[in-house]
Amino acid sequence: MFNLIRKDLVIQKSQILLFIPFIMFFAIFGDHMSPFFIFLITSLYIPLNGYIYDEQVESNILLNSLPYRRKEIVAAKYIGSVVYMFLSIVIASIILYLFNFDFTLQDIAIATGLFFLFTAIAFPFFYILKPGYVGVAALIGMVVFAVVLPPALRFLAEHLTAITEFITSLSTATLYLSGAVISISLFLISWLVSQTIYQRKVL
Amino acid sequence: MRTIENIVEFKNVSKHFKDFSLENINLQIKQGLVTGFVGANGAGKSTTMKLMMNLLQADEGEIKVFGKHYANNEKEIKERIGFVYDSNVFYENLNLKDIRKIIAPAYKNWSDKQFYDYIKMFELPLNKAVKTFSKGMQMKTSLALALSHDAEFIMMDEPTAGLDPVFRRELLDILKELMTDATRTLFFSTHITSDLERIADNITFIQGGKILFNESIRDVQERYALVKGNANVLNQTIENSFISVERSSNEFQALTNNAEEVREALGDQVVMEEVTLEDIMYYAKGARKQNV
Numbered sequence: 151m152f153n154l155i156r157k158d159l160v161i162q163k164s165q166i167l168l169f170i171p172f173i174m175f176f177a178i179f180g181d182h183m184s185p186f187f188i189f190l191i192t193s194l195y196i197p198l199n200g201y202i203y204d205e206q207v208e209s210n211i212l213l214n215s216l217p218y219r220r221k222e223i224v225a226a227k228y229i230g231s232v233v234y235m236f237l238s239i240v241i242a243s244i245i246l247y248l249f250n251f252d253f254t255l256q257d258i259a260i261a262t263g264l265f266f267l268f269t270a271i272a273f274p275f276f277y278i279l280k281p282g283y284v285g286v287a288a289l290i291g292m293v294v295f296a297v298v299l300p301p302a303l304r305f306l307a308e309h310l311t312a313i314t315e316f317i318t319s320l321s322t323a324t325l326y327l328s329g330a331v332i333s334i335s336l337f338l339i340s341w342l343v344s345q346t347i348y349q350r351k352v353l
Numbered sequence: 354m355r356t357i358e359n360i361v362e363f364k365n366v367s368k369h370f371k372d373f374s375l376e377n378i379n380l381q382i383k384q385g386l387v388t389g390f391v392g393a394n395g396a397g398k399s400t401t402m403k404l405m406m407n408l409l410q411a412d413e414g415e416i417k418v419f420g421k422h423y424a425n426n427e428k429e430i431k432e433r434i435g436f437v438y439d440s441n442v443f444y445e446n447l448n449l450k451d452i453r454k455i456i457a458p459a460y461k462n463w464s465d466k467q468f469y470d471y472i473k474m475f476e477l478p479l480n481k482a483v484k485t486f487s488k489g490m491q492m493k494t495s496l497a498l499a500l501s502h503d504a505e506f507i508m509m510d511e512p513t514a515g516l517d518p519v520f521r522r523e524l525l526d527i528l529k530e531l532m533t534d535a536t537r538t539l540f541f542s543t544h545i546t547s548d549l550e551r552i553a554d555n556i557t558f559i560q561g562g563k564i565l566f567n568e569s570i571r572d573v574q575e576r577y578a579l580v581k582g583n584a585n586v587l588n589q590t591i592e593n594s595f596i597s598v599e600r601s602s603n604e605f606q607a608l609t610n611n612a613e614e615v616r617e618a619l620g621d622q623v624v625m626e627e628v629t630l631e632d633i634m635y636y637a638k639g640a641r642k643q644n645v
Binding site: 153156159160161163164202206207208209211212214215216217219265352353 | 366403406407408409428429434436438440442443444445446447451453455456458459460495542585
């Protein structure tokens with residue numbers, strides 16, 4: 151399992167070299183961006199690249215011919231993505247701090263929640279999609295996520311006042327706690343879905 | 354430990370696809386022997402090998418490897434198999450050093466010494482991306498990786514395809530060398546039949562998703578023959594012992610899998626010739642009936 155998680159780093163070695171400049175770029179030029187968005191993008195960097203690199207060759211044939219079970223291969227992706235998300239946020243925090251880019255713990259919390267939400271939706275598709283489309287799908291997904299989410303939330307805030315009133319009536323702690331529970335539950339459900347898809351996938 | 358005679362065993366295995374099916378496959382791969390797997394393109398070789406590796410699951414029937422089912426022993430079985438596929442399955446942007454980093458920890462029995470010995474023997478570069486490798490180098494790469502974890506069963510899909518004749522021979526020598534270890538079993542598919550005549554003990558022949566035969570190369574050569582003669586000696590009984598018949602004006606040419614019977618029935622009226630595997634492949638493809 152550890153080996154499968156580490157594999158995702160090895161296969162994108164050349165991309166990893168760009169990882170820190172990538173964050174520095176945001177730290178320098180991203181002053182108009184919300185910090186949570188920078189955290190979200192950096193946390194998705196390694197997991198998404200892992201999928202993109204994996205589908206460039208017949209890695210499914212390779213991994214399944216090695217002594218691994220399909221369950222483990224999927225589990226490594228989900229567990230690995232959390233591990234890499236965590237590490238990326240730590241690295242991003244250090245870099246942003248060094249560049250005097252203001253951010254709060256709240257930004258990190260929101261980014262983490264959105265990370266779980268995004269991966270929960272995206273990962274199962276990566277097991278369904280034909281090889282060659284994961285990169286495109288991830289990119290479109292990110293754009294849609296970034297473009298659609300803010301107006302959707304605004305729409306909700308304006309038109310479904312009942313919900314917003316309910317939400318604002320909650321204490322910050324309850325709000326964050328329920329957000330965490332919901333996004334992590336979705337992530338776990340997504341894991342099960344991906345596992346089922348991958349078990350049945352014809353290699 | 355109990356010795357297992359059949360390394361791989363298929364019992365009535367079927368697998369159906371939209372446009373192709375494997376029907377009722379029965380197959381045994383014997384320990385310590387080299388089994389060649391022949392058949393035309395699209396006959397079902399790769400599907401059979403994927404079933405063997407549990408990359409595909411059978412719709413019906415039973416598959417055992419090392420006497421065990423995949424359901425509860427997947428890791429243990431795959432620990433003991435070395436695989437070589439006809440296309441590159443390794444991350445092509447990586448060099449051999451990095452690929453080793455991924456493959457080596459997957460196996461309990463991995464030996465770095467063995468791996469580097471093969472790399473040296475095959476003269477493979479450690480720091481060049483695999484995608485820059487020639488077909489022959491890619492094959493050597495697969496082979497080095499397949500042989501470095503002390504695999505008992507080595508399964509190779511078309512290992513000689515696309516190789517130049519010199520390296521093809523070299524490869525066959527390497528394989529022969531491997532087989533001096535009597536516990537090792539080798540199974541490989543090919544449509545270059547001269548490879549088989551050089552190293553195989555047993556031949557498994559697949560045709561249109563069905564196994565035509567699965568026996569020793571000597572038995573095949575004894576049982577099968579090419580029969581040539583005048584068409585007027587043919588009758589229904591005789592034709593029943595032919596796999597296929599080709600007629601031209603008043604001559605015929607046929608493949609039989611029952612050489613002895615034909616010899617008894619027709620004797621001097623016909624010419625009987627020894628067949629090569631290629632003849633069998635050619636005639637079996639045109640077979641009107643498959644009465645093996």
